[in-house]
Amino acid sequence: MPEKAQERALTAPELAVLKPKLLATLNNDDWCDRLQPEEGEEAETISLTPLDNAHSLISALCWRAAYNEGYGYWVVDSKLEGNPTLITVSGSEYGDGEIFMSQKGRGLGDCWGTASWLWDGTTFRKSREATTGMCRYLRLGGTWDLPTWVTEVKPAK
Template identity: 60%
Template sequence: MTLSKAALVIMATLSAPVLADDSASFSHKDWEVVCDNTLTCRAAGYSKEEEASGSVLLVRKAGADAPLTVDVVLAEMETEDSEAQPTLTLWINDTAQGELEPEDSDTWRLSDAQTRALVDAVKGSGKVEFKGGAKPFLLSGDGATAVLLKMDDVQGRVGTPGALVRRGNKPESSVPAAKPAPVIQAAKTVEAQERTLSEAEAAALKPKLIAALPKDNNCERLASPDPQAEEPDNDITATPLDDGHVVISALCWRAAYNEGYGFWVTDSKMQATPVMVTDSASAYSDGVISLGQRGRGIGDCWASAEWVWDGKAFVQSSESTTGMCRYIRAGGTWDLPWYVTEVKAAG
């Protein structure tokens, strides 16, 4: 499954996506790129899908002369946690390019020289291989040129000396600067337990919740609970946010390996018109509504998002995926955000 397909989980179910105009994503064959709203771009390349041996991540911030970093991970879906981490060596066209620097227990970073050699190789027909693990990681070059060109295009580097693909003589000073991340001031919330509404409370509130759904809502379970469900799935819950607001939750949909809960905000007496936040979240805790949806059953690719309470509303603070479903890592291979913010802690 490519990034674009896995991303449909989040893209199709968020009630009000906040993807900025500057955000971009593109995938082709064994490569993908996601650029967030600050214009930081992250390009990931993988082994062939049937090999599942590893992945590389190229990260570059916006702005003139911004450096490019490359990290490497090996596939770990079938390895033991106790196995010692290997010494990893980069080989290009069957010639050793030196050992990689360990970043932590399971990630390695390329030097500047190794980075240049890797980029030049994947743009052409070069063979890029990492040796030292349980099996060699042969990086596919299929799709690399198109993805790296997209990365250059989003950051305004095409035709400059710093471009990865189409270099030219345009001055580096013409490259757009990074855009600032939006700032969210989180508000204090009260410590309170979630409670299930009584039948009378639920009956009074449910029509308001349904009326607040957007036209393209995905909240069938609220409107039409499943009478065959093994567990009750029509409960509506309320959790106090502060002295004047509560967050309401109800199951909206359930699929083979995901389920989505709707979240609304209303006044503490539940008399005001509810405002919907999303129909596909997973949980609420300490002023944050979070979403985590897997791209397929084995959980090697995920989509995620968060909304932070600012005292008046839940404001979306993040949105990302973990990349292609390539059987590299349980929980996903990388963090590829579309949308980032700076959240200032309450108080």
């Protein structure tokens, strides 16, 4: 990782080049309406975080609901010349080479969905996905941890 890799907002010229490419990665299942604000709405900040000397992570608020919000995360070359690769439109945060997703099933917080993606030096790979089961108001935070995607992460040699 480059020294002091800091998140920064994209500049207007960078946005002009990159935003159409980000939009082109979305399909009908990807909900990212905040990337194209309605007339009168303020545009959301689109940010860049260096991952290494050759790759950067683009992040932008994609959607907002009553008690959840989802950020889009894309991997792009650091020169912003190539096509970005969409990782998710439902991320919650990024830190130390990992994108996290944590979403409530409803406002009470008695059911959750979680996922994470790990940086492998080229892209982010889904490393875990889980649910706490149905929303039944049995326990705040969810009753169980039910993995739906499990991987074994091996450190590079």
